[in-house]
Structures are given as C-alpha cells and as structure tokens.
Amino acid sequence: MLRKKNTQAAARLLPMFLVTLALCIPASHWAQQSAGKDPLPSWRDGQAKLAVLDFVRQVNDKSGPKYVKPEERIAAFDDDGTLWTEWPRHINQIQMVFARQRVKQVAKSHPEWKYQQPFKAILDDDDKDLARALTDFWNTMDLLRATHGGMTVDEFGSTVRSFVATVRHPRFKVPYTEVAYSPMVELLDLLRANEFKVFIVTSGGADFLRELSEPVFGVPRECVIGSTPEYEYRETQEGGYLVRKSNVETFNDKSSKAENFQLHVGRRPIFVAGNNDGDLALMGFAAGGKNPFLNVLIRHDDAEREFAYQDNTAKATEMARLRGWTVASMKNDFRVVFAFQQESDLP
Amino acid sequence: MLRKKNTQAAARLLPMFLVTLALCIPASHWAQQSAGKDPLPSWRDGQAKLAVLDFVRQVNDKSGPKYVKPEERIAAFDDDGTLWTEWPRHINQIQMVFARQRVKQVAKSHPEWKYQQPFKAILDDDDKDLARALTDFWNTMDLLRATHGGMTVDEFGSTVRSFVATVRHPRFKVPYTEVAYSPMVELLDLLRANEFKVFIVTSGGADFLRELSEPVFGVPRECVIGSTPEYEYRETQEGGYLVRKSNVETFNDKSSKAENFQLHVGRRPIFVAGNNDGDLALMGFAAGGKNPFLNVLIRHDDAEREFAYQDNTAKATEMARLRGWTVASMKNDFRVVFAFQQESDLP
Numbered sequence: 001m002l003r004k005k006n007t008q009a010a011a012r013l014l015p016m017f018l019v020t021l022a023l024c025i026p027a028s029h030w031a032q033q034s035a036g037k038d039p040l041p042s043w044r045d046g047q048a049k050l051a052v053l054d055f056v057r058q059v060n061d062k063s064g065p066k067y068v069k070p071e072e073r074i075a076a077f078d079d080d081g082t083l084w085t086e087w088p089r090h091i092n093q094i095q096m097v098f099a100r101q102r103v104k105q106v107a108k109s110h111p112e113w114k115y116q117q118p119f120k121a122i123l124d125d126d127d128k129d130l131a132r133a134l135t136d137f138w139n140t141m142d143l144l145r146a147t148h149g150g151m152t153v154d155e156f157g158s159t160v161r162s163f164v165a166t167v168r169h170p171r172f173k174v175p176y177t178e179v180a181y182s183p184m185v186e187l188l189d190l191l192r193a194n195e196f197k198v199f200i201v202t203s204g205g206a207d208f209l210r211e212l213s214e215p216v217f218g219v220p221r222e223c224v225i226g227s228t229p230e231y232e233y234r235e236t237q238e239g240g241y242l243v244r245k246s247n248v249e250t251f252n253d254k255s256s257k258a259e260n261f262q263l264h265v266g267r268r269p270i271f272v273a274g275n276n277d278g279d280l281a282l283m284g285f286a287a288g289g290k291n292p293f294l295n296v297l298i299r300h301d302d303a304e305r306e307f308a309y310q311d312n313t314a315k316a317t318e319m320a321r322l323r324g325w326t327v328a329s330m331k332n333d334f335r336v337v338f339a340f341q342q343e344s345d346l347p
Numbered sequence: 348m349l350r351k352k353n354t355q356a357a358a359r360l361l362p363m364f365l366v367t368l369a370l371c372i373p374a375s376h377w378a379q380q381s382a383g384k385d386p387l388p389s390w391r392d393g394q395a396k397l398a399v400l401d402f403v404r405q406v407n408d409k410s411g412p413k414y415v416k417p418e419e420r421i422a423a424f425d426d427d428g429t430l431w432t433e434w435p436r437h438i439n440q441i442q443m444v445f446a447r448q449r450v451k452q453v454a455k456s457h458p459e460w461k462y463q464q465p466f467k468a469i470l471d472d473d474d475k476d477l478a479r480a481l482t483d484f485w486n487t488m489d490l491l492r493a494t495h496g497g498m499t500v501d502e503f504g505s506t507v508r509s510f511v512a513t514v515r516h517p518r519f520k521v522p523y524t525e526v527a528y529s530p531m532v533e534l535l536d537l538l539r540a541n542e543f544k545v546f547i548v549t550s551g552g553a554d555f556l557r558e559l560s561e562p563v564f565g566v567p568r569e570c571v572i573g574s575t576p577e578y579e580y581r582e583t584q585e586g587g588y589l590v591r592k593s594n595v596e597t598f599n600d601k602s603s604k605a606e607n608f609q610l611h612v613g614r615r616p617i618f619v620a621g622n623n624d625g626d627l628a629l630m631g632f633a634a635g636g637k638n639p640f641l642n643v644l645i646r647h648d649d650a651e652r653e654f655a656y657q658d659n660t661a662k663a664t665e666m667a668r669l670r671g672w673t674v675a676s677m678k679n680d681f682r683v684v685f686a687f688q689q690e691s692d693l694p
Contacts, residue, residue: 071561074569153609197569206610207613221612221613222544231605231609233606233631235635239631240628240632240634258587258589259577259580259589262554262589263575265569266553266554266557266568284582284586284587285580285589287585288586289586
C-alpha cells in the first residue's frame with residue numbers, strides 16, 4: 001500500500017518535476033541536447049571538455065551569475081602549437097619553412113650568406129646548426145628582415161599563396177592547410193556559434209597568417225593580430241599601395257600580445273587559448289577583467305600522434321596550476337588530433 | 348487599322364517586355380523598390396546619393412562587372428568632420444573639449460602650465476591663443492600626453508564616459524552623442540545592410556572614440572583605428588591590466604591612415620569617406636586596388652546648419668576633381684544634417 005501510494009504521488013509530481021527540470025536548463029543547452037549533437041566530437045570527455053562546455057553554457061545563461069553580453073564575448077587564440085602543429089620550431093613551423101625556402105630562392109644575390117648565420121645553416125641544410133643559430137633573437141630578426149621585407153604587401157601575399165599551394169609538412173606529408181588540430185577547429189566553431197568574436201594572436205607574421213586564417217580556421221584577415229614590419233604608403237598615378245619595409249616594427253609575443261590586443265580590439269578577451277609562456281600575458285589580461293573568463297593551455301604530450309615537448313612552458317604550467325586554469329592534454333583530451341589521421345590508427 | 352494592330356501587338360508583347368525588364372533589375376534593387384523605402388531619406392536626390400546607391404547596387408550584382416565578394420566589402424570612415432561635427436577644431440572638436448576640461452581639472456598639480464603653451468591658453472580661456480598655439484604639432488602632442496596618458500586603460504575609459512555623460516556641444520546645446528550627421532548614419536546602416544564591414548579610421552584617439560563608436564555609429568570598439576599611446580602590460584596577483592603611457596605611439600593621419608589600415612585590417616577598403624587631406628592616402632589606397640571602389644569627400648559648405656570651411660582640403664578637392672571621386676556638399680546633398688534640427692527649419 002505504502003509502495004502504491006508513493007508511486008501515485010510520484011506520478012502526480014512528475015509533470016511538475018519535469019517542468020522544474022526544464023526551467024533549470026538554459027535554452028541553449030536544451031537546443032544542444034535536443035539536437036543530440038556533441039559540438040566537440042574530437043574531444044574526449046574529461047575535465048578540459050567539461051570546462052569549455054560549462055563556460056560556454058554559463059556565459060549564455062542570462063539568468064546566471066556568469067552571463068556575458070555577446071559584444072563582450074571576445075576570444076583570443078595563439079596559432080602555432082595551439083591551433084596547428086609547429087614542432088620542431090625552426091624546422092617544421094610553417095613560417096620558418098617559408099623563410100628557409102625564400103633564403104634558397106634569393107641566395108644568389110647574397111654571396112655573403114655563405115658566411116653569415118642563420119643563412120649559412122639554411123644553405124647547408126644543417127637543422128641542428130640552424131636551431132642553435134636561432135636561439136639568438138637577432139638572428140631570427142635578420143632572417144625575417146631578409147625574407148619578409150622589401151616588397152609590396154600585394155607581392156608578399158602572392159608569394160605566400162604560391163608557397164602554401166605547394167609545400168607539404170615534412171613529417172605528415174600533407175599540405176599545411178591540413179595540420180590544424182580538429183578539436184581546436186571545433187572549438188572555434190563552437191565559440192562562433194555562441195556569438196564569440198574570435199581573434200588569432202600570433203607571434204608569427206600577421207600578413208603571412210592572413211593568407212591562411214580564413215580557409216584553415218574561418219578567421220577573417222582583419223581578426224589576425226601578429227608581428228608586422230613597418231609599412232610605407234606610396235602612390236602612383238593610378239592609386240596607392242603599401243610596401244613592407246625590412247625592419248620588424250612589432251614582434252608580437254609575451255606582454256606585446258596583451259598590448260597589441262588593446263591596440264587592435266580595445267577589449268579584454270574572456271577566452272584565451274595558448275600553449276606556452278608567450279601566451280601568459282594574454283591569459284593574465286583576461287584574468288584581470290570583471291567578466292568571467294576561461295584560459296586553456298594546450299599541453300604537447302603526444303609523441304605518437306603529434307610531438308611531445310615542454311619548451312618554454314614552465315611559467316605557464318605553474319600559473320595554470322596556481323590559478324586553476326584549464327590544461328588540455330593532447331594525449332588525453334584530444335580523441336582526434338588531425339582530420340587526416342584515421343581514428344582506427346589511434347592509440 | 349494600323350493603329351489597332353500595333354496596340355494588339357503591344358498587348359501581346361507586354362508580358363514579355365515586363366519579364367525582360369524584371370530580369371534586368373537585380374534582386375537587391377527589386378527588394379529595395381518593392382519595400383518602397385528610401386535607404387537614404389536624409390540625402391537629397393543628386394549626384395552624390397546616386398553614386399552611393401549605384402555603387403552599392405553594383406557590388407551586389409553577381410552577374411555584373413563590379414560585383415565584390417562580401418568579405419572584401421570593407422568600408423573606412425573618417426569621423427571628425429565626416430561622421431560628426433568638429434568645427435572649430437580646437438574649440439568644439441570633442442576630444443579637444445575633453446583635453447581642455449582635463450587640463451583645468453589637474454592644473455593645480457601643474458603650476459608651470461601658467462607659463463606654458465598650449466596650457467596657458469586653455470587656463471586663460473583664450474580660444475584664439477589656443478588655436479594659434481596648436482598650429483605647432485608638438486604643442487598638440489604635449490596636450491595629448493598631459494591629458495590622455497599616465498593612467499590605466501580602464502581608468503581612461505571611465506574618465507571619458509563621465510565626460511561624455513555631461514558635456515554639451517557649445518553651439519548646438521545637445522550631447523555630443525547627437526551631433527552625428529543623419530545622412531552619414533544612414534549611409535553606415537545601408538553599407539552594413541549590404542554586408543560591408545565598417546571601420547572608423549580617426550586621427551583622434553582610438554580608446555577615446557571607442558567609448559562612443561558603438562552607441563553613436565553602431566561601430567564596435569574593435570573596428571576603431573586611431574591614434575594610440577604606448578601601452579604597458581602590468582600584473583598583480585589577481586591578473587593583468589594595461590597602462591596608457593604618456594607618449595603618442597601612433598598619430599593616425601595621412602599616410603599613417605593607409606599604413607595602419609593594413610596593420611589592423613589587412614585588406615584594402617573599397618569605400619572611403621573623409622573630409623580633408625588627412626584622408627587622401629586612405630582614398631588613394633582604395634583607388635589602387637583591383638576591386639571597384641567609391642571615395643566620398645564631404646564638403647563643409649553649410650554655415651547655417653553646420654559650418655562652412657575649407658581648411659586642409661585643397662589637395663583632396665583637386666584629387667576628387669581629377670579622378671572623378673564623389674563630393675557630397677552638406678548644403679546641397681544633405682536634406683537633414685542633424686536629427687535634432689527640424690526639417691521645417693531648413694533652408
């Protein structure tokens with residue numbers, strides 16, 4: 001009897017319970033659930049995925065304490081090592097591959113390069129020597145000046161496009177347009193679907209990445225913030241054009257990433273993804289605002305599917321631990337790394 | 348008989364004629380016509396209005412020779428004297444009014460200002476002396492350094508917001524948020540409705556205008572390109588913040604407007620509106636591209652409803668004449684100048 005009575009009471013209460021349940025789950029979550037589609041299928045269930053989904057749900061929840069107005073939903077993503085593979089840095093990182101190719105193309109007019117680093121190492125195809133030479137910041141600047149400047153913005157763009165059309169990743173043997181991390185591309189889509197405005201904040205060249213940002217990441221040229229040369233405006237009878245001078249005007253790394261974010265965007269980001277100490281200022285900038293924020297640090301710990309390395313990550317790792325920022329392990333949190341890898345191949 | 352036969356033939360041909368007519372008018376134009384709404388009601392019919400409507404129609408016409416892909420529909424607007432009133436420059440221009448108020452607020456800690464221009468002229472309320480002092484570029488820089496720097500980005504923003512909330516235009520006696528030109532606000536709306544991305548490219552301070560660009564012009568903070576100080580990133584236990592240092596890092600005028608457009612946007616504009624020689628490089632940059640473009644030069648020739656002046660316009664006027672760029676006369680092409688002026692008051 002007791003049993004039956006309880007059952008009847010439960011039956012009476014059930015509709016009310018369902019209504020209450022419905023009211024507790026925000027509409028966007030409902031939409032997601034009812035569509036029955038996981039917006040991050042390349043992520044394994046775990047703390048990182050949960051943190052991301054939770055954050056997106058909360059900034060959307062108008063009645064909750066973490067609601068953020070759409071115009072303030074600004075996301076900043078590092079690219080190299082965060083959105084796509086860059087390792088080993090002086091060997092496989094796309095802009096370095098471009099610079100090395102450029103050096104070989106124009107070496108004939110620079111006989112002195114046989115005796116000058118980092119050019120000598122590039123001409124000798126000596127990767128170890130190159131890596132050593134580029135530990136000197138000024139050698140890197142010399143390489144950028146020699147290969148990225150002294151031409152018009154239009155010429156530079158077409159040079160990069162020609163390069164991208166033919167180059168293959170040395171290890172993965174696919175075009176560089178395919179070495180984006182699938183989980184991160186899904187994350188960009190998820191944020192945009194939730195009214196985030198996404199910027200790429202790279203220490204690489206802005207004009208270089210602008211030739212790739214839209215097709216690979218869906219990020220338009222005007223949302224790329226990066227290192228830049230000095231530009232010089234010139235005119236002919238027909239109209240004006242811009243020259244990329246040979247100096248590096250802005251090297252967009254570390255505190256410059258936060259400073260240039262203000263220059264370009266004029267708002268704090270509330271979502272930052274990066275993979276090393278170079279992204280720490282941008283994460284700190286997000287953390288210092290009044291809005292809720294999420295910082296995600298990508299950990300490269302998957303030698304099998306990508307690479308395992310910890311260079312230049314000591315401070316970022318410590319800060320993430322101290323402040324409870326989210327760490328995404330490529331080995332554990334990424335179900336798929338690259339779209340070209342078959343899931344059946346996965347460990 | 349002949350007459351009747353012709354009429355019958357015409358009747359038979361009429362449906363075919365109508366179909367042909369329909370096919371010749373692009374869908375967007377049809378939509379506009381059928382909605383029966385003039386998208387630029389504050390413009391008088393004339394060459395300037397026609398040039399704008401024609402350009403917008405043509406970049407939308409996929410089958411026409413002037414079609415432009417939506418992602419390349421980039422518009423750049425000067426603000427002072429183009430989107431809203433700035434005259435007389437050192438007296439009524441909003442940022443100058445702000446600077447003058449700031450000087451008076453902090454003058455107690457600067458006893459030396461009594462003897463230094465341009466501060467002396469401001470403290471003496473001597474507009475003629477101030478105008479004279481500010482013909483020296485470095486006096487203007489000194490004024491900006493003293494009033495816009497040495498505080499955090501957040502502090503600066505709230506200082507500007509407090510100023511904007513209370514200040515009235517000296518001549519028109521309305522808040523500065525109401526001295527936008529109605530025809531230009533309509534033009535911004537028309538472009539956005541046709542998938543243009545609109546940027547404001549000001550020689551004024553980017554962070555200053557960012558407090559006004561969204562509410563007054565519907566242009567988000569991240570689409571404002573302007574003069575900027577050096578920023579410095581600093582950190583506390585809680586997170587990071589940015590300080591506006593006292594130097595002027597970029598003064599965004601003339602060729603810098605084109606150079607900084609590349610820095611921020613990475614594309615050429617195809618629509619530029621300006622009002623003086625400071626906007627000429629940006630117009631030349633648009634003219635030098637492969638896409639069709641429209642440059643519009645606003646002429647201040649309406650002393651009754653606004654101001655009549657030609658300072659700093661000689662080159663721009665000559666270039667517009669030589670290259671056939673569009674000139675919009677405020678007197679002749681603007682049916683309404685400000686929303687607060689009654690149309691019945693108009694000349």
